[in-house]
Amino acid sequence: MSSPRIVPVGDAAILVEFGQDIDPAIQAQVAALAQILEEARHPVIREWVPTYRSIMIHYYPSLAPYEGLAAWLHDRIQMARGQQAVSRRRVTIPVLYGGEMGPDLDAVAAHTKLSPDEIIALHQEPDYLVYMLGFLPGFPYLGGLDPRLVTPRLATPRTQVPAGSVGIADAQTGIYPLTSPGGWQLIGRTPVKLFDPEREEPFLLAAGDILRFRAIDQNEYDSIAAAVAAGTYEFTAIEPDYQAGS
Amino acid sequence: MQHVHVITPGLFTTVQDLGRVGYQRFGVPVAGVFDTVSAQVANWLVGNKGDAAVLEITFAGPTLRTEVTLQAAITGGQLQATLDGKPVPMWQSFTWQAGQTLAIGNITAGARAYLAVSGEGWQVPVVMDSRSTYVRAAIGGLEGRQLQAGDQLPVSSEHPPYTHRYLPQAFWPIVADEICLRFVPGPQTDHFEPDAVEKLCASTYTVSQASDRMGLRLQGPSIVPLKPDIISDAIALGSMQVPRDGQPIVMGPDRQTTGGYPKIGTVITADIVRLAQARPGTKITWQAVTVAEAQELAKAYVDQLYRMQQVINKEIAGRSFQVQIGDKVLHSFVERLH
Structure with a gap:
């Protein structure tokens, strides 16, 4: 494991880069540094943004010289080496596949030469890693899609994709946290809100989480949707003790 | 809560504060005022904290009528504004009487201007620790969007007595082509x-x-x-x-x-x-x-901002001078030493 590259981004941000690949082991280093920053609460740091292979730290340029903060980061990263692996949360997202909720399931079946049932089974199989959130508030970039499910984007994007839609675009799968235009092939929808600015914890997911999809039927979809609308839905499928990074 | 009525919205006018810090890791842009100096100055001129929500005006300003007497200030890119038809100057506080119409014109130099009101600014709901509008995801501000004719902007019903505050011209940012x-x-x-x-x-x-x-x-x-x-x-x-x-x-x-x-x-x-x-x-x-040079400049910039706040609050006394050299007029502010 080589030392990370630490470089300035202007006078108010630092980039710590752990590699040049999309790789769960590199993401584990990113997650470990995020954990260090969370615990340290360094007074000159405004916030940090973990991504696939790096983390950007935004700070107050008039309060901390770059060299000092870079050295602090370097030391903290060295100290954390070899310590226990980062703990990851496990999140299960209920999905109603196909039909009105997944209007492109047949198109994905035609492209992949799999049956809709096979697609639904393969999509639920992996432990997906939430590499980062971006593109839209709460939008997860997930790693781990079965290569057999790879399907290109729609030739013409939809002007409106409903919030909760679960889709595939090339080798990625994802969930739309809010209604927006989009070109992903939609195979299902979750009644759970990934993003709700009114909620105490507005975001359901965070970078580093492990995510699974679970197929539900129309009845369960309706009851979850009703509970979400009433504000009584309790998201119980989060377990904090999964060890990753191996 | 009382309101200011939007008669015409201007080209692209949004409620902004100093931004939504801490949510980028969830994919939420910071948003907030683009010109943080002009926005903070506008707030200080009306007795607010620097991070109160202001209106950010782009190129063409709105026309607004208030139902409560306020203190207001306009800063940023150069423009003409009138209060019931009478011109009001930029970079200083003025009283905006209940029932009066404030018409903010086109920005003739620069791109953005700021309107601050007393009572800690525009009282739209705080969403994820900020009142800033992020239009693309309809977060914050007034219903997450730019102003429209007929909107009612919430303001405090409590306003401190009028205090005249101004920023001497020597401190105004120079806007160039x-x-x-x-x-x-x-x-x-x-x-x-x-x-x-x-x-x-x-x-x-x-x-x-x-x-x-x-x-x-x-x-x-x-x-x-x-x-x-x-x-x-x-x-x-x-x-x-x-x-x-x-x-x-x-x-x-x-x-x-x-x-x-x-x-x-x-x-x-x-x-x-x-x-x-x-x-x-x-x-x-x-x-x-270099990053070291940039950080020295950042320190000087923060010091200058602090000095502007002190001058506005009259914690630094001094006199403004105009010097004409040929057809160029220069403005300077000379501090009185204790």
């Missing part, structure tokens, strides 16, 4: 030709019409990246990302949190306010600086 922006090269200079930074510094770019709060798109000599994509990483305010066409985009407050274009440099903190006031047609030249 040609600006030099200083930047720190990186973090992906290795994605470009070895002489790309030099080439950038030797060239003049023009701000294009397609610019907005997300980013200022520039037109000029192409700096084509050798490797056009990176694995998406985070984006800082002022970062200059360069897509395949080689035309840089300088990222603003509504920038997306992550992106896959290589970045050749990042505009320094002290120069963001000049970026904020650049308009389509503004000419930009570049100067590369």
Whole structure:
């Protein structure tokens, strides 16, 4: 494991880069540094943004010289080496596949030469890693899609994709946290809100989480949707003790 | 709660404070005022804290009528404003009586202006620790969007007695048609030709019409990246990302949190306010600086901001002078020493 590259981004941000690949082991280093920053609460740091292979730290340029903060980061990263692996949360997202909720399931079946049932089974199989959130508030970039499910984007994007839609675009799968235009092939929808600015914890997911999809039927979809609308839905499928990074 | 009525909204007017800090890791852009100096000054002029919510006005201002007597102040890009038809000056507080109509005209120099009101500003709901509007995801501000005719903007019903406050002209930012922006090269200079930074510094770019709060798109000599994509990483305010066409985009407050274009440099903190006031047609030249130099400039910038606050609050006494040299008028402020 080589030392990370630490470089300035202007006078108010630092980039710590752990590699040049999309790789769960590199993401584990990113997650470990995020954990260090969370615990340290360094007074000159405004916030940090973990991504696939790096983390950007935004700070107050008039309060901390770059060299000092870079050295602090370097030391903290060295100290954390070899310590226990980062703990990851496990999140299960209920999905109603196909039909009105997944209007492109047949198109994905035609492209992949799999049956809709096979697609639904393969999509639920992996432990997906939430590499980062971006593109839209709460939008997860997930790693781990079965290569057999790879399907290109729609030739013409939809002007409106409903919030909760679960889709595939090339080798990625994802969930739309809010209604927006989009070109992903939609195979299902979750009644759970990934993003709700009114909620105490507005975001359901965070970078580093492990995510699974679970197929539900129309009845369960309706009851979850009703509970979400009433504000009584309790998201119980989060377990904090999964060890990753191996 | 009382209200200010929006009679005409202006071109693109939004409620903004100093931004939504701490949510970029969830994919939420910071948003917030683009010109943080003018916005904070407007707030200090009416007795607010610097981070109260103001209206950010773009190119053409709104017409507004208040139902409660307020103190108000307008700062930023140059414009004409009237209160029931009578001109009101910029960079100082004025009383906006209940029932009076404030008409804010077109910005003739610069791109953005700010309207602050007393009682800690526009009282729209706080969403994720901020009142800033992020239009693309309809977060914050007034229903997450730009103002529309017929809107009612909530304001406090409690306002302190009128205190005249002003910022001497020596402190007003100079808005020019040609600006030099200083930047720190990186973090992906290795994605470009070895002489790309030099080439950038030797060239003049023009701000294009397609610019907005997300980013200022520039037109000029192409700096084509050798490797056009990176694995998406985070984006800082002022970062200059360069897509395949080689035309840089300088990222603003509504920038997306992550992106896959290589970045050749990042505009320094002290120069963001000049970026904020650049308009389509503004000419930009570049100067590369080290991070240490940029941080010295950031310190000087923060000191100057603090000094402006003290002058507004009359904690520093002094006199303003005008000096005419040929047809040029210079403004200076001389502090009285104790």
